Amino acid sequence: MIGRTPDTIVAHRPLKDGVIADYKVTQAMLSYFIDKAGGKIRLFRPEVMVSVPAGITSTEKRAVIEATVRAGAKAAYVVKEPVLAAIGAGIPINEPSGNMIIDVGGGTSEVAIISLGGVVAWDSVRVGGDKIDRAITDYIKKKYNLAIGEQTAEEIKIKIGSALPQKEKESIEIRGRDLINGLPKTITINSNEVTEAISDRLQDIIRAVKNVLHKTPPELAADIMNKGMVLSGGGALLRNFDELITQITGVPCYVTDEPLFCVAKGTGMALENLEVYKKSIMSKK
Ligand SMILES: Nc1ncnc2c1ncn2[C@@H]1O[C@H](COP(=O)(O)OP(=O)(O)OP(=O)(O)O)[C@@H](O)[C@H]1O
Ligand SMILES: [Mg+2]
DSSP states (O other): OTTOOOTTOOOOOOEETTEESOHHHHHHHHHHHHHHHHOSSOSSOOEEEEEEOTTOOHHHHHHHHHHHHHTTOSEEEEEEHHHHHHHHTTOOTTSSSOEEEEEEOSSOEEEEEEETTEEEEEEEESOSHHHHHHHHHHHHHHHHOEEOOHHHHHHHHHHHOBSSOOSSOOEEEEEEEETTTOOEEEEEEEHHHHHHHHHHHHHHHHHHHHHHHHHSOHHHHHHHHHHOEEEESGGGGSBTHHHHHHHHHSSOEEEOSSGGGHHHHHHHHHHHTHHHHHHHHEEEO
């Protein structure tokens, strides 16, 4: 609905940059999810696990726990997203060996080295799919004087976006509003233009990867060189992003299975094996 509503309907984005932007709407959303997962008639209030960005502040964390409890949870566990992504990617996080995960979501990108169930080094940037979309919008506005919506920008990224320039360019037709005469207009844009448009944002994410590599103790760095870095989150689906990261860092990077569902799968696995993970990964309220 975003970008398409009449005056009588308001489309909200409860979360922005990975944290709560609208408290009331977030609470309503959580309560909807809890009902949906548990059924309408419930005898007990459920325990709920929520993934949060590794760089969340304590105030933001408190707001997540409070919103979850108000939405009907008996207890709320908050776990750092890269840890859940690692579990979801099938990485044995409790072993004494270093694993590196790069999770590129909509609002944030999280990079972490995990060993013995805990985060050893990490970095988080508030750059993800949303900012990549915005970079496409800005590029088209500047180059073609054309205003496009958020959804169109995301569609361009998903259909033809690539982190590296391609020999065989792909193109698509897009529609928007001409900024000079105010009328609808159609243009064709190719994949190499998209690569150019999003390159700075991808560099922001890769800078976080480099930061974490710099902070990694030598034994763990050796493990990571051997095993490679795991790329998860919806952003992992951007064509050639793993390749670009490998080229720039010199450390092999590969995309996990079903990157979009990695964190959700990991959360399910952590909940099912609460005893195994309880000590290492979470704080509860
Ligand atoms: N094929 C694709 N190519 C590039 N990006 C994609 C593709 N499919 C989805 N995305 C992007 O992935 C993002 C959503 O990823 P994901 O579901 O991992 O984020 P999230 O977990 O909701 O966000 P966050 O982790 O920041 O809280 C969106 O920005 C979406 O545009
Ligand atoms: Mg995510």
